[in-house]
Amino acid sequence: MEPIVIFNQVTFCYPHTERPAIEEISFSINVGEFVALIGPTGAGKSTLCYCFNGVVPRLFNGSMAGMVTVAGLDSYQNDIPILAEHVGLVVQNARTQLFNVTVLQEVAFGCENLGLPRRVIQERIAEALDFVGLTGFEDREPATLSGGQQQRVAIACVLAMNPDVLILDEPTSELDPIGSEQVMEVIARLNKELNKTIFLVTHDMEFVATYATRVLVLNHGRLVEDNSPEIVFSQASLLKEARIRPPQVCEVMSDLREQGYRINQIPITLESTVRALQELRDGI
């Protein structure tokens, strides 16, 4: 089957800058994958996110080379509203995305712009709010919700438009730890239960280790690694170069391996580390 997303030698340069924000980016994503994009601040992660739905280069002027295809549509040839039916973007700060008086109007907004019939919109709103755990919040004013709830409203807005691919640009960076976990659980369920393709940008490596099946590493605008989280988090020099600190459990296990303990594969989650250490203690 054709990949749902194809980046082919994509380079983008903002106006009045010499160095491209992203350079010669090539990768493809299959339907149902959960991909995490990691890298230092200024690496070009957000610019890359804006390429999926045509915001780069259509709204952000600049010079672009290469081609992005989403659901078979060339993002340069197709208007943003057409692309919006296939790819949804949730930005870092939900507040900048929410502007309606009630949650209901907010979630309806995208669907209305797609020109869907009233009955379908009502169904979609109910389903989307149920999915993110905010049924009953229809009449609330988005600004009065907690940060985590606002972020889940933003996800519901995108979900209601029923795209194949969801791009989430640091959706938890301003949330408290449990609010973050709840948002991540929703994203994981979108992937598992609805088979949505997920493209997540985050600085939280514990989340990457727990949820992603594939990790892209971006540094200085270039893709420097594309691999499983296990392999990415076992490469100390690559991580250091890209200013990424792996989950604490990876650091502990890498240190132990250097001390001579027999650890073949560095575990990346808390649960797998507990098991590995118990086995090491019991000499299994």
Added chain:
Amino acid sequence: MESNDVIQCARLSHTYPNGVQALLNIDLTIQRGEYVAFVGQNGSGKTTLVKHFNGLLKPTEGTVIVDGFETKPLKVSALSCRVGYVFQNPDDMLFCSSVAEEIAYGPKMLGQPPEKIQQVVEHVLAELGLEELCEMHPFALSLGDRQRVAVACALSLNPEIFVFDEPTTGQDYFGGESIMHLIDQLHAAGKTVIFITHDMPLVAEHARRVIVMNQGQIALDGPPQEVFQHSVLLRSLSLRSPQVTRLAQNLGLSKRTILSVKEMREWLENEYLPAPQAARGIVH
């Protein structure tokens, strides 16, 4: 008489004009030279509380005494040379057209003579390693550098107390560490340091005292070793101990709290695991 209590809140309550009660009966004393982290879920009152420390907000009930002065009758400017406040988003406080002007702004507003101002600017630029950027426009700098300029502005008035609201949000790991290094240095120089964060490993590795806020009240207050022991309680307050702390708890360590990767590795090597040779088992 010089007191060691630099901040004293007595039955402090704050109700916003819209009726939201953000703080409720807070009794709190912070001593000179303390290094305090405020944590808690979004909306728990952290920012409202620390804004009382420099007079940005005044109690609607109770009193706040900073460095011996009750804040209620004071203007914000009167406290600005005692308390340096660094906003979460540096762009909320930067507005001059060069880094040097930005740093000079505070002393200028307090009417200091030009020679003195020049001296202060040079000293602060050197202190933060910003000499090369002094003619740059703040908005041409990276987020990390803008964050350093914001710290420089607070330093220019040489206050005794520093308040940082989420100083590392939006930074990658190394960017965050370099800001925390600056903050550590202020603490080492005898300043009183107060910061707000959602990053629990940061709290565990830097702060000496952790205050957990919940619904406008103080839920826990103690050294990180003590606070992070309460895993279940923390979870109910929407917080999560660092991953290594949870790892140690999952391995059955209950008599003390592991706070860093280094402590974890030492405990594993010295107490939990057999020596590496033995752990290698009978592999050839």
